Amino acid sequence: MKELDDLAIRVEGLSFGFRGRVALRDLSFSVRRQTIHGFVGPNGAGKTTTLRILATVLRSARGVVEVLGMGARARWRRIRRCIGYLPDHFGMYEQLTVREYLDFFAAAYGLAEAARMKAIREVLALIDMAERREDPIHSLSRGMRQRISLGRVLVHDPQLLLLDEPASGLDPRARSELMDVLRELRRLGKTILISSHILGDVAELCDDVTIIDCGATRFSGRMAALLDGQGDQDIYLVELAAPNADVEGGLRELPWVRGVELHEGGTHYKIACRRAAEHGNRILEAVLRLGGRIVGFGLDRRHIDDAFLELTGPGVR
Amino acid sequence: MLGGQHHAIFALFGSALRADVRSNLTYVVRTIVLLGLLAGLSETQRAAARTGAPGLHLFEVVVMMNVAWITLLGCWYFATALREEREDGMLAPLRITSLNAASILLGTCGRRVVRASILLAVQFPVALLAVALGGISTRQVLDVALVTAGWLGFVTGLGVFTSVIVRRPLNACFFASGVLIAVLWGSWIWQILATAASIAAGGSGNFAANKGGLIDAALSAVASLNPVEIIARRLRPTAGTSSSNLMAAVSLGIGVLLAAIGWWVFASARRDEMPVAKLRGPRFLRRFLRPPIRGKNAIVWKDFYLETGGRGFFFLRIFGYFLLAAFCHGAVGSATRLRAIGFPPLVFELLGFVFLWLEIAYLAARLFRSEFQAQTWSSLEALPFSPSQIVRLKLRAALWALLPVLAFAGYGFFLAPVAEQRINEALATCALRILFTPLWALFFAIHAMTVAHLSLEPRQKSLITAVGIELGALWAVSAVHVCLSAEYPMNLILVPIWGSVLIFAVMLARSQFWKLWRFLNGDSKEPSSWTMRPR
Numbered sequence: 017m018k019e020l021d022d023l024a025i026r027v028e029g030l031s032f033g034f035r036g037r038v039a040l041r042d043l044s045f046s047v048r049r050q051t052i053h054g055f056v057g058p059n060g061a062g063k064t065t066t067l068r069i070l071a072t073v074l075r076s077a078r079g080v081v082e083v084l085g086m087g088a089r090a091r092w093r094r095i096r097r098c099i100g101y102l103p104d105h106f107g108m109y110e111q112l113t114v115r116e117y118l119d120f121f122a123a124a125y126g127l128a129e130a131a132r133m134k135a136i137r138e139v140l141a142l143i144d145m146a147e148r149r150e151d152p153i154h155s156l157s158r159g160m161r162q163r164i165s166l167g168r169v170l171v172h173d174p175q176l177l178l179l180d181e182p183a184s185g186l187d188p189r190a191r192s193e194l195m196d197v198l199r200e201l202r203r204l205g206k207t208i209l210i211s212s213h214i215l216g217d218v219a220e221l222c223d224d225v226t227i228i229d230c231g232a233t234r235f236s237g238r239m240a241a242l243l244d245g246q247g248d249q250d251i252y253l254v255e256l257a258a259p260n261a262d263v264e265g266g267l268r269e270l271p272w273v274r275g276v277e278l279h280e281g282g283t284h285y286k287i288a289c290r291r292a293a294e295h296g297n298r299i300l301e302a303v304l305r306l307g308g309r310i311v312g313f314g315l316d317r318r319h320i321d322d323a324f325l326e327l328t329g330p331g332v333r
Numbered sequence: 334m335l336g337g338q339h340h341a342i343f344a345l346f347g348s349a350l351r352a353d354v355r356s357n358l359t360y361v362v363r364t365i366v367l368l369g370l371l372a373g374l375s376e377t378q379r380a381a382a383r384t385g386a387p388g389l390h391l392f393e394v395v396v397m398m399n400v401a402w403i404t405l406l407g408c409w410y411f412a413t414a415l416r417e418e419r420e421d422g423m424l425a426p427l428r429i430t431s432l433n434a435a436s437i438l439l440g441t442c443g444r445r446v447v448r449a450s451i452l453l454a455v456q457f458p459v460a461l462l463a464v465a466l467g468g469i470s471t472r473q474v475l476d477v478a479l480v481t482a483g484w485l486g487f488v489t490g491l492g493v494f495t496s497v498i499v500r501r502p503l504n505a506c507f508f509a510s511g512v513l514i515a516v517l518w519g520s521w522i523w524q525i526l527a528t529a530a531s532i533a534a535g536g537s538g539n540f541a542a543n544k545g546g547l548i549d550a551a552l553s554a555v556a557s558l559n560p561v562e563i564i565a566r567r568l569r570p571t572a573g574t575s576s577s578n579l580m581a582a583v584s585l586g587i588g589v590l591l592a593a594i595g596w597w598v599f600a601s602a603r604r605d606e607m608p609v610a611k612l613r614g615p616r617f618l619r620r621f622l623r624p625p626i627r628g629k630n631a632i633v634w635k636d637f638y639l640e641t642g643g644r645g646f647f648f649l650r651i652f653g654y655f656l657l658a659a660f661c662h663g664a665v666g667s668a669t670r671l672r673a674i675g676f677p678p679l680v681f682e683l684l685g686f687v688f689l690w691l692e693i694a695y696l697a698a699r700l701f702r703s704e705f706q707a708q709t710w711s712s713l714e715a716l717p718f719s720p721s722q723i724v725r726l727k728l729r730a731a732l733w734a735l736l737p738v739l740a741f742a743g744y745g746f747f748l749a750p751v752a753e754q755r756i757n758e759a760l761a762t763c764a765l766r767i768l769f770t771p772l773w774a775l776f777f778a779i780h781a782m783t784v785a786h787l788s789l790e791p792r793q794k795s796l797i798t799a800v801g802i803e804l805g806a807l808w809a810v811s812a813v814h815v816c817l818s819a820e821y822p823m824n825l826i827l828v829p830i831w832g833s834v835l836i837f838a839v840m841l842a843r844s845q846f847w848k849l850w851r852f853l854n855g856d857s858k859e860p861s862s863w864t865m866r867p868r
Contacts, residue, residue: 073714073715093717096715096716097717101715103712105711106709106712107708107709108707108709108712109639109707111639112639116623116625119626120626120631120634121716123626123631123634124632124717124718125716129627168712
């Protein structure tokens with residue numbers, strides 16, 4: 017029960033289809049509170065549909081969808097007051113100023129006038145746009161608009177943020193600044209579910225990740241588990257100054273080593289062993305004892321791109 | 334080099350024509366023109382028994398219809414000639430090709446002129462028919478054709494000028510409409526204002542006493558371009574002297590001059606590449622025109638200030654309807670000028686009805702379309718409101734915006750001078766029955782719903798399509814009724830009934846009402862996917 021209370025989102029067996037096409041099939045994942053959860057998948061995998069269901073904009077056909085402990089179908093109005101949803105494609109009311117735009121959404125969420133002014137001040141400070149508050153939206157750059165949109169979903173102080181591709185089309189600096197804002201929001205206790213194609217950012221930013229493909233879950237769990245990704249074993253990389261046949265033979269004889277691969281003409285070793293904290297030190301000791309001159313050593317963590325490609329299939333959905 | 338330029342112009346022109354062929358609007362406009370011609374023939378056949386010169390009657394109807402729709406095109410179609418290129422961000426790419434400014438303007442504006450000219454040209458057999466029917470000479474037909482062509486040239490030049498100078502489509506429409514209103518009614522409006530000022534100062538308020546002066550002279554000079562008066566004088570020489578050819582040449586010349594200024598500005602200023610200006614005007618004025626949100630009616634506030642034009646447009650409409658009411662007030666006694674050009678007195682009673690109908694159509698057409706076009710609906714639908722609640726809030730804003738026209742309609746029917754006499758006159762002409770028959774309320778409701786649900790599909794030109802369907806339905810019902818009963822004018826009670834039924838049937842056949850129903854109930858599978866069509 018405690019575990020369920022810790023969840024901001026719980027999705028189990030969710031299926032959804034439209035126009036005779038199945039968009040989601042038996043999708044399951046959960047998002048822990050006060051974490052940043054990455055939601056990745058190929059184009060057409062069902063990410064936007066899932067986020068729209070979580071935002072209660074679409075009604076799910078089958079499965080359990082709980083947002084902040086509330087059923088998405090029955091308590092959609094309450095859920096919408098507690099979440100901030102940033103869609104992937106959105107426009108803005110170009111004729112309004114930044115302050116009017118935020119004020120409109122704050123008022124739409126039912127905030128009183130004094131509370132609105134305070135919220136707008138705080139949000140503008142957070143997204144570093146206080147000096148542009150009287151500028152019309154149409155005069156802002158794309159990066160600024162993205163910041164204002166993020167401010168828009170924060171203006172009613174939601175507990176959970178659903179962000180659909182918030183960094184798409186931004187330059188590297190604007191993306192980095194956006195990531196900083198998201199980290200700050202996590203520090204403030206918000207839960208963030210972020211869909212993105214920029215896997216490097218997801219790996220760097222997120223605590224947990226869900227990968228979906230063809231509407232089904234391929235992986236859901238801690239980011240570290242995805243990047244380690246070898247089940248109950250670790251893989252260590254050892255680089256020697258020169259090839260050494262004794263080292264290979266000696267390593268293979270160790271009882272907890274499951275395999276040794278040689279690369280680059282015998283100077284690079286890839287050693288698979290049962291997961292245990294002390295095995296890194298033991299490998300170093302063994303190599304040195306066997307006469308190897310070590311010039312490089314490390315744990316082989318998969319790049320998120322590799323994990324993504326392994327878990328998802330080719331082709332257009 | 335020149336050859337390349339020609340190829341590029343033809344490519345631009347060809348792509349524009351292909352886009353027109355694929356557009357529903359092209360066929361809707363052609364249908365409306367065809368229905369107008371048929372209505373003119375029907376009216377001529379009806380009037381032939383009691384009046385002479387049926388050819389003149391037919392030609393007058395057709396020509397006035399042409400002038401009216403050329404003017405309407407000038408208010409909207411020509412004035413926004415560069416809109417699509419601007420919205421699609423195509424102007425900058427076009428400029429870096431081998432095309433010069435004149436070629437771009439020719440390619441984008443030229444097709445609109447061609448479309449209008451084709452619609453005029455296809456009416457030539459009707460003109461010949463009018464000559465054959467009697468009451469009008471070939472010379473008069475040619476003179477009127479020249480005046481119409483001159484007016485088209487003026488409106489086109491004004492459109493080119495406006496579309497270059499004014500970048501926002503709505504502002505462009507306002508600007509062009511303002512100029513055209515000044516040409517058509519500027520002199521009258523000035524007379525009304527001068528009369529009102531004279532009455533306020535204790536003067537006689539005599540219409541003629543306010544003649545003279547610099548402004549009056551300037552407005553009279555502008556009004557001399559008015560094609561309606563020129564045509565009326567040419568067709569009915571008793572209405573005044575005619576110098577139609579000279580005025581046609583002057584109109585055309587002014588149009589060419591405006592187009593040349595537009596071309597020069599477009600070629601030299603590069604305004605489209607510049608960032609859009611920030612908000613202008615003093616802060617107190619901006620806050621007066623768009624005050625902060627009071628209370629929690631955010632959507633009502635947003636729609637009132639963004640979709641219906643807000644306080645500025647609200648006061649502008651009050652002013653416009655005030656002028657119109659003052660004009661009706663002043664002209665109802667004598668109405669010499671209107672009668673001189675063939676307007677029946679009944680037009681005053683019908684004005685409120687027509688403007689109410691148009692305003693409902695305008696507001697209903699924007700109900701969803703602007704949200705979808707600007708892609709703002711996806712933000713709005715995540716608010717803690719159901720779609721039907723959002724629509725109700727939007728309707729509240731629209732009702733505020735309708736207050737001026739409702740007041741105008743009320744004035745027209747109840748508050749006009751010699752109210753009793755006017756009501757009796759109106760009753761005699763069935764005009765009051767139009768508003769007091771509950772079935773017309775049903776017609777208005779169906780009308781609003783038709784336009785609103787068509788606006789769910791933003792590329793379908795909901796307003797034009799709905800107006801076309803409604804006019805077509807009403808005309809078809811009237812025609813069938815006349816054919817079956819040989820009675821005219823037909824019973825006004827039957828028109829809304831059968832008109833509504835027909836419209837409802839057409840929309841039901843299109844399966845559109847179900848979309849609206851599903852949308853409002855929030856159980857649509859994927860609203861934005863079927864409403865947002867790729868551009």
